[in-house]
Amino acid sequence: MVYDGIVLSLLIGWFRGGSLKGLAHMKLRGGWLFPLLLALQFVIFFLQEKVAWIAKMSNVIFLLVYITGLVFLWLNRHQPGLPVIFAGVLLNFIVMAANGGRMPVSVEAAQFLGREYIEALKAGLYAKHQAITSDTLLPFLGDIIPLSPPYPRQQVISIGDVVMNVGAFLFIQHLMLSAPRHGKGNAGEEKVTASVNQ
């Protein structure tokens, strides 16, 4: 579900006659910041077992990452789909903030991932997640939706994740369908090529 929504959006946008060229016109204020936020989370993930203070502060850092992300998404709220992405991130942030900076995960919903993941979850080995217990606040906003087989990429996701992907879908559709077309260009020809290839 992480990037599946983007791939699906690109495919649907293409079948609707949109063009990938439209993505060249995407303008996000502070867009450069999001890869940095992602990189920061990878750094935490890989260093949390080696550096004590990073492990200790990881929940605070995750919350700061989400706050920063929310601020920059808000700055881009005038773009189609971005308010929906903002709402999804806000839902994730609310439940994480209510639970000490960790995303609660339903052990029941995660069963299909295997024992290794369940044990890691209960042991708190993954800094961004923790198992839902009776003390968890707003558990319905946690990772409670299993994406199990036949879905190809098994995960447990939250309502916020679903909302985010809907927002990304709307944004990509807007970009692809508003792509400037020159002459007989792109989408029509692409459709013909696709049908020939099939």
Added chain:
Amino acid sequence: MKVKVKQVLINLFILGSVIVALTSGYRFGS
């Protein structure tokens, strides 16, 4: 044209970063 392809790829990377960085799906800590 090449510049446009590069810009599309950069923007896809940024959009992907938005989703990956702020999503919460549980698999291996992502």
